[in-house]
Amino acid sequence: MKILLALMAFGLSFFAHAGKFEPSLVVQTGQMRESDLIVRNITDLTSKKTCLTFYIRTSGTSPITHCYDAVSGFGANLNQVGHIKADDLVVRKLEDTKNGMFCLTAYVSTPGTSPAVDCYPNKQEFKDHMVESGHLREGDLDVRRIIDAGNMKTCLVAYITTKGTSPSLVCYDSPAGSKGGLYQSSYLKEGDLVVRKVLDTQSKKACLVTYVSTAGTSSHIYCYDE
Known part of the structure; x- marks a missing residue:
């Protein structure tokens, strides 16, 4: 009798502490390789999200993942359309x-680099290719402006000329047919920290690029309306 009561008490205790079962199914639904870049498509079947994980085939690299809604079914269908x-x-x-x-x-093509990624919806007004449309070099900072005119997008890529660095990347809306330059308007150095204010007059954006003056540093870029 005592054994039966003990078993009943154990069963009640188990059910009292048991949490709700929440199934989760995360699977790889594809992969892509372009030279030293590897992209793996990871899909969370329970939340209808599909994710792209990017990394470089080099020692010391780190991956970066970007997720968005899976519009139809699951997975993605990737093609490289510009380089x-x-x-x-x-x-x-x-x-x-x-x-x-x-x-x-x-x-960047140096050992230990990691990729930067930005994704945006396909809203092409016309068929076009991405092109480089501006280059700024200030000290050890390199900034390049990439135009995706068909989607009316401008992207800035910033990186430091040092081994093991990783770039930063940001994309924003760009008015069609506008023109303008890319230049540094302000500079700050406090201790090891370097801050450079870069103006994109074509898109009327100001961007703060920050990094530290040590080997292996990586940049961070933040943009806002000027």
């Missing part, structure tokens, strides 16, 4: 035809 190589910088434009998205990824 720019400028000095150490590599920029690749990928199109996900299944979910109507474009992704730009940028990295």
